Amino acid sequence: MRKSKEAPNTHKPVGLKDLSRYLGLSTATISTVLNGTPAAAEIPAATQERILAAAEKFNYRPNALARSLRGMRSHTVGVLVPEISEGYGALVLAAVGDYLLSKGYFFFVATHRRKPELLEEYPQMLRQRSVEGFIVIDTALEKPLPLPTVVISGHRNHEGITNIVLNHDRAAHLALEHLVQLGHERIAFIQGQPFSADSETRWKAIERAAESLGLEIQEELIVQLEIDTFSPYVGYPVVRRLLQRTRDFTALFAYNDLSAIGALRALRDSGLRVPEDVSVVGFDDINSAAFQIPSLTTVRQPLDKMGALAGEILLQRIQGGENPVEVMVDPELIVRESTAPARPRVEVGAKLESGVAIG
Amino acid sequence: MRKSKEAPNTHKPVGLKDLSRYLGLSTATISTVLNGTPAAAEIPAATQERILAAAEKFNYRPNALARSLRGMRSHTVGVLVPEISEGYGALVLAAVGDYLLSKGYFFFVATHRRKPELLEEYPQMLRQRSVEGFIVIDTALEKPLPLPTVVISGHRNHEGITNIVLNHDRAAHLALEHLVQLGHERIAFIQGQPFSADSETRWKAIERAAESLGLEIQEELIVQLEIDTFSPYVGYPVVRRLLQRTRDFTALFAYNDLSAIGALRALRDSGLRVPEDVSVVGFDDINSAAFQIPSLTTVRQPLDKMGALAGEILLQRIQGGENPVEVMVDPELIVRESTAPARPRVEVGAKLESGVAIG
DNA sequence: TTTTTCAACAAAAACGTTTAAGTAAAGAGG
DNA sequence: CCTCTTTACTTAAACGTTTTTGTTGAAAAA
Numbered sequence: 001m002r003k004s005k006e007a008p009n010t011h012k013p014v015g016l017k018d019l020s021r022y023l024g025l026s027t028a029t030i031s032t033v034l035n036g037t038p039a040a041a042e043i044p045a046a047t048q049e050r051i052l053a054a055a056e057k058f059n060y061r062p063n064a065l066a067r068s069l070r071g072m073r074s075h076t077v078g079v080l081v082p083e084i085s086e087g088y089g090a091l092v093l094a095a096v097g098d099y100l101l102s103k104g105y106f107f108f109v110a111t112h113r114r115k116p117e118l119l120e121e122y123p124q125m126l127r128q129r130s131v132e133g134f135i136v137i138d139t140a141l142e143k144p145l146p147l148p149t150v151v152i153s154g155h156r157n158h159e160g161i162t163n164i165v166l167n168h169d170r171a172a173h174l175a176l177e178h179l180v181q182l183g184h185e186r187i188a189f190i191q192g193q194p195f196s197a198d199s200e201t202r203w204k205a206i207e208r209a210a211e212s213l214g215l216e217i218q219e220e221l222i223v224q225l226e227i228d229t230f231s232p233y234v235g236y237p238v239v240r241r242l243l244q245r246t247r248d249f250t251a252l253f254a255y256n257d258l259s260a261i262g263a264l265r266a267l268r269d270s271g272l273r274v275p276e277d278v279s280v281v282g283f284d285d286i287n288s289a290a291f292q293i294p295s296l297t298t299v300r301q302p303l304d305k306m307g308a309l310a311g312e313i314l315l316q317r318i319q320g321g322e323n324p325v326e327v328m329v330d331p332e333l334i335v336r337e338s339t340a341p342a343r344p345r346v347e348v349g350a351k352l353e354s355g356v357a358i359g
Numbered sequence: 360m361r362k363s364k365e366a367p368n369t370h371k372p373v374g375l376k377d378l379s380r381y382l383g384l385s386t387a388t389i390s391t392v393l394n395g396t397p398a399a400a401e402i403p404a405a406t407q408e409r410i411l412a413a414a415e416k417f418n419y420r421p422n423a424l425a426r427s428l429r430g431m432r433s434h435t436v437g438v439l440v441p442e443i444s445e446g447y448g449a450l451v452l453a454a455v456g457d458y459l460l461s462k463g464y465f466f467f468v469a470t471h472r473r474k475p476e477l478l479e480e481y482p483q484m485l486r487q488r489s490v491e492g493f494i495v496i497d498t499a500l501e502k503p504l505p506l507p508t509v510v511i512s513g514h515r516n517h518e519g520i521t522n523i524v525l526n527h528d529r530a531a532h533l534a535l536e537h538l539v540q541l542g543h544e545r546i547a548f549i550q551g552q553p554f555s556a557d558s559e560t561r562w563k564a565i566e567r568a569a570e571s572l573g574l575e576i577q578e579e580l581i582v583q584l585e586i587d588t589f590s591p592y593v594g595y596p597v598v599r600r601l602l603q604r605t606r607d608f609t610a611l612f613a614y615n616d617l618s619a620i621g622a623l624r625a626l627r628d629s630g631l632r633v634p635e636d637v638s639v640v641g642f643d644d645i646n647s648a649a650f651q652i653p654s655l656t657t658v659r660q661p662l663d664k665m666g667a668l669a670g671e672i673l674l675q676r677i678q679g680g681e682n683p684v685e686v687m688v689d690p691e692l693i694v695r696e697s698t699a700p701a702r703p704r705v706e707v708g709a710k711l712e713s714g715v716a717i718g
Numbered sequence: 719t720t721t722t723t724c725a726a727c728a729a730a731a732a733c734g735t736t737t738a739a740g741t742a743a744a745g746a747g748g
Numbered sequence: 749c750c751t752c753t754t755t756a757c758t759t760a761a762a763c764g765t766t767t768t769t770g771t772t773g774a775a776a777a778a
Contacts, residue, residue, distance in 0.1 A: 015763095016764065016765065016766095017764075026729075027728095027765075027766090028766080028768095029727060031766060032767085035766080037766085039767080043726070047726080047727090061483060061486070063763085065424050065428045065765090066428055066733085066765040068733090069422075069764080069765075070765050071732080071766080071767095084449055084452060084453045084456070085450050085454075090449035091444050094444035106467045108465045109468060110465075111456055111457060128372075128423045130423065232652075287646075288647035291617075293591070293592075293624040374733095374734060375734065385758050386735075387737075387758065387760090388758075390735070390736060394736080396737085398737080401754090401757080402755095406756080406757090422733085422735065425734035425736090425763085426735055428735075428763045429762070
């Protein structure tokens with residue numbers, strides 16, 4: 001039907017044996033030449049060229065399973081993540097994936113949805129598939145994994161794993177410095193929910209940053225998130241309540257973009273313009289931050305960098321390199337439309353006089 | 360150092376040979392018992408129990424590489440997607456992944472970023488890794504792939520692949536029916552950009568739906584998107600322009616959520632309230648649709664269903680099952696705050712009289 | 719001429735499974 | 749007592765590589 005020396009059909013991939021038959025050489029010789037191992041030096045150039053030509057002609061691709069099995073590297077890592085359909089996980093995963101692919105690694109993704117039994121099972125299954133290491137995103141590991149592991153925004157520290165964390169001090173400083181430079185002195189704050197991992201860390205960082213900038217934090221301008229939701233509504237009621245107490249502030253620094261978006265609406269619904277009357281700064285730089293009108297000035301968590309870094313460190317560790325306990329990444333201030341120079345204090349008084357009745 | 364019958368340390372996984380040594384049985388026997396093959400019927404229950412117990416004790420996990428290599432199934436599929444950091448890709452991928460994991464399959468993700476060389480290379484690399492099939496998301500394939508393939512929102516049809524597409528007729532009908540039931544008669548439309556794949560299909564569907572509902576489409580209420588951006592700003596200028604021409608409409612059906620969000624802002628900036636003055640319907644149900652205030656009524660593309668369906672059909676095909684050319688999925692109308700009963704026509708007139716000068 | 723050395727490759731083992739084919743011992747049937 | 753089954757396994761091949769060790773024929777050295 002099909003002549004033997006013709007390129008075989010695409011159904012069964014051509015293997016070393018096929019080349020061996022075609023070239024009249026042993027698979028050993030072909031393998032060494034194609035891999036350019038030291039032993040290939042003993043093979044004359046003419047033969048090498050014949051081999052290369054044949055491999056090219058038949059589009060030979062070594063079977064990765066066989067290669068990995070033989071004891072070489074699997075060039076595969078496992079990624080554990082709670083969810084990838086929401087912004088955070090997707091962004092980090094995308095960055096991790098891009099880095100790994102660029103280095104010739106493939107990866108399995110296992111979404112455990114925070115179910116303990118899956119968190120127990122998936123690492124084992126991934127190990128069964130010979131992954132060389134793990135990248136763990138936003139997940140609390142019960143026990144350390146039996147392979148090189150890099151954790152992004154993890155909640156616990158274990159022996160031997162590398163943690164990638166945001167530099168919260170710098171984040172707070174960037175945001176407050178920006179506002180101070182715009183002339184803002186009375187700044188309102190939305191603190192994170194008590195159960196949110198970063199809430200305390202970030203608030204402490206804000207206090208330090210305020211101190212270093214000579215900025216005084218007014219107790220009456222602080223509100224705290226309470227409800228647990230993925231909707232920006234999270235920020236709406238607290239800002240409405242704040243506005244009933246006082247309008248004597250020119251800027252608002254929210255715990256995250258979600259609450260900042262809720263705040264935008266609350267401010268607008270209260271008749272205040274952003275940024276003319278109040279500047280708003282968010283945190284995270286989720287996708288919809290840029291989508292708001294006005295678009296949101298925010299402290300960006302470099303999720304792409306964090307992902308790429310995780311990939312880089314993991315591959316390093318796999319190759320027996322250093323194993324840092326913690327790597328800190330720097331946030332970035334993304335200035336958009338929601339921040340502007342502070343209005344003069346006099347205007348505040350004027351607005352206040354014509355303001356809404358309290359209570 | 361370590362006694363031989365003790366559970367081995369976690370560094371090297373225990374293999375069939377280890378069990379063989381421990382039990383004094385051949386690997387063949389152990390394998391057949393653990394796999395419950397027909398041949399295991401000849402092994403007495405006592406032995407079987409011994410084997411099971413040992414496997415349990417040492418937490419034996421068969422090496423997936425070896426198993427796949429031996430010619431059985433790799434239980435792995437490849438997923439080709441342009442990008443996973445934006446909503447669409449992430450949502451579909453999440454659904455695909457969940458389905459596959461639930462069926463014991465793992466998957467490699469390859470993000471080709473629409474670069475032709477990667478689109479050429481990645482399928483080959485995935486094949487090298489013995490994937491059993493492909494799921495291709497939002498990608499124009501140049502040539503059919505050499506394995507079972509399911510395409511979600513693909514742009515071309517090839518021999519032997521299964522396409523998963525949205526039922527656009529139903530989508531259009533749902534949206535218009537909703538508006539009609541709310542009493543809307545004068546409805547404005549935002550058409551998709553000429554280069555967008557679904558633009559024409561969807562518009563045709565809208566025309567058919569309008570016809571069937573006895574709704575007349577007014578030429579002067581149609582605008583079309585032009586710019587190519589991921590920001591909702593895409594919808595802003597066209598709606599502003601529309602509003603300069605006329606305010607004589609009570610509802611707006613946008614091409615997608617992005618443009619609908621831009622439209623929300625444009626309407627508000629023109630002094631119109633949503634939904635009191637104008638109802639707005641979007642399309643897709645991207646995450647930020649629910650995040651708007653008012654939250655957006657929209658036609659939901661069941662990206663989760665589409666992903667799960669793709670997984671299901673692919674596994675079916677891999678197991679030699681049916682190979683449908685096209686599978687249509689139904690959209691769903693998600694009613695939120697941006698739609699409400701039409702205001703009476705009289706008010707329209709009133710508004711119009713006090714309206715903006717034309718030209 | 720015989721031995722040694724070298725070039726150029728081949729043979730075979732190994733990775734950890736699965737599976738077809740084979741076999742020793744025990745029991746059944748004659 | 750001999751043969752035939754059956755039981756309960758074992759042996760060995762196979763998957764497609766990589767890698768260590770061997771082998772062959774010819775040229776160089778003795």
